[in-house]
Amino acid sequence: MTVALNSPAGAMEAEPQQPASKRARTRKVSSGVRPPAWFLIPALVLYLLVVLWPNGQGIFYSFTDWNGRSLDWSFQGFANYAAVLSDPNSLRAITNTFVITIIVSLGQNLLGLLLALGLNTMVKSRYVLRLVFFLPVVLTPIVAGYLWKYLMTPTGTINNLLESVGLGALQQNWLGDPNIVVFSICAVIIWQGAGYSMVIYLAGLQGVPTDALEAAAIDGAGPIRRTWSITLPLINGAIVVNMLIAVIGNLKQFDTVFAMTGGGPSGASETMATIIYKTAFVYLQYPNALAQGVVLTVLVGVIGFFQFRLTQRKALA
Numbered sequence: 197m198t199v200a201l202n203s204p205a206g207a208m209e210a211e212p213q214q215p216a217s218k219r220a221r222t223r224k225v226s227s228g229v230r231p232p233a234w235f236l237i238p239a240l241v242l243y244l245l246v247v248l249w250p251n252g253q254g255i256f257y258s259f260t261d262w263n264g265r266s267l268d269w270s271f272q273g274f275a276n277y278a279a280v281l282s283d284p285n286s287l288r289a290i291t292n293t294f295v296i297t298i299i300v301s302l303g304q305n306l307l308g309l310l311l312a313l314g315l316n317t318m319v320k321s322r323y324v325l326r327l328v329f330f331l332p333v334v335l336t337p338i339v340a341g342y343l344w345k346y347l348m349t350p351t352g353t354i355n356n357l358l359e360s361v362g363l364g365a366l367q368q369n370w371l372g373d374p375n376i377v378v379f380s381i382c383a384v385i386i387w388q389g390a391g392y393s394m395v396i397y398l399a400g401l402q403g404v405p406t407d408a409l410e411a412a413a414i415d416g417a418g419p420i421r422r423t424w425s426i427t428l429p430l431i432n433g434a435i436v437v438n439m440l441i442a443v444i445g446n447l448k449q450f451d452t453v454f455a456m457t458g459g460g461p462s463g464a465s466e467t468m469a470t471i472i473y474k475t476a477f478v479y480l481q482y483p484n485a486l487a488q489g490v491v492l493t494v495l496v497g498v499i500g501f502f503q504f505r506l507t508q509r510k511a512l513a
Contacts, residue, residue, distance in 0.1 A: 251493075258486035264476075276487035286488060289466040290495075296382055296449055296467065301442040303386040308393025308438065313423065315394070316401040326398070330391035337388065341455025344384045345371065348456075371457055374464035381465055385452055389445075393438045400434030401427070436504075443503050447496045468492040 258276055262269040280286045311329055315322045332340065347353045348370035355367040370380040404427055412422045428435070450469035453459065459466040459474065468488065476485035 254486050255490055258483060258490050261483055264480065264482035272483070276483045277491070279484055280487045280491060285463055285466065286468075286471060288463060289468050289471040290491075292378055292465060293447060293449065293467045293469075293492075293495075295378055296385070296453075297443060297446040299379070299382045300385045300389070300446045300449075301439060303382065304389045304393050304442055305435070305438050307386060307390040309397050309435075311390060311394040312397035312401055313427075316398060326394070329394055332388045333391045335388065337451035338455045340384065340388050341452040344387075345456045348380060372461055374461055377457060377461065377465045381453055381456055384456065385446070385449070388452075389442070393442070396434050396438050397431065400431035404430045440500065440504055444496060444500045447499065448492070468495075 257269065259272060259274070260269040261272050315326050315329075319325070335343075349355075350367075350369050350372070354370065358364060358366050368376060371377055408426050408430075409422055412426055417425070448469055449467050450473070453465055453467050453470050454473070457465045459470045469492070472485050472488045472492065475481050475488060
């Protein structure tokens with residue numbers, strides 16, 4: 197028996213005992229004592245005080261005539277909500293919010309995807325270009341808004357550039373014309389957010405197997421066909437994440453709009469976030485502002501939930 201254990205055959209017979217002991221140790225570790233549930237209490241208390249309690253108070257006071265300072269209030273029912281939904285400024289802000297969300301979400305993701313596809317190649321300058329296209333993301337929205345506000349003035353850089361290349365007929369009052377101000381803001385938001393979407397798409401493209409693309413190319417599929425039939429289905433998870441982030445973020449759009457136009461001209465670029473700010477801190481109508489905030493929260497929650505469920509179902513398919 198000693199010879200058998202020292203021989204190769206004996207070693208081969210004794211080998212299966214080692215993985216068994218490792219599995220036993222693994223089971224022992226994994227079945228160890230779990231952290232007690234009361235460890236969650238500090239985080240739950242902080243979440244209650246910082247998130248749930250203020251939001252609950254806001255919802256409660258949206259049904260009252262609270263003036264924001266005293267403790268006196270009286271119950272008003274749904275009067276504040278009726279005023280919000282019958283106010284033309286609020287309705288226009290809701291419309292602008294949806295327009296910005298749709299245009300920016302689609303434009304940002306399309307541009308980010310095209311940049312990612314172009315830079316997911318063997319171009320020598322691809323790393324430098326990735327940095328260049330991502331740089332706008334580093335700017336805060338308020339800084340980017342003020343920068344583009346200067347560039348889009350009637351005598352600003354954009355109009356001067358158009359005139360210098362012989363396209364003076366295309367000069368516009370980009371932020372002063374109610375008909376195009378929302379689209380000007382959308383262009384700026386897309387410019388700043390495309391780099392963020394590009395990074396997420398690049399991460400997804402790294403997982404696309406080159407064998408499948410090469411096989412499709414051998415079968416005669418062109419670049420567009422390969423992208424549509426192979427690449428896009430394989431990066432569906434990145435598309436889901438990007439669309440969810442873009443939709444929720446743009447429904448709450450405030451910084452860029454406030455810096456570029458402040459909601460003007462004449463309220464033509466108001467969003468739900470900017471009109472909540474003005475109602476509360478300019479007009480001092482706190483109950484109406486709280487009601488507007490609740491409406492915005494419900495819209496963001498409902499749209500985000502259905503959009504996530506829809507895109508998740510497509511991802512699983």
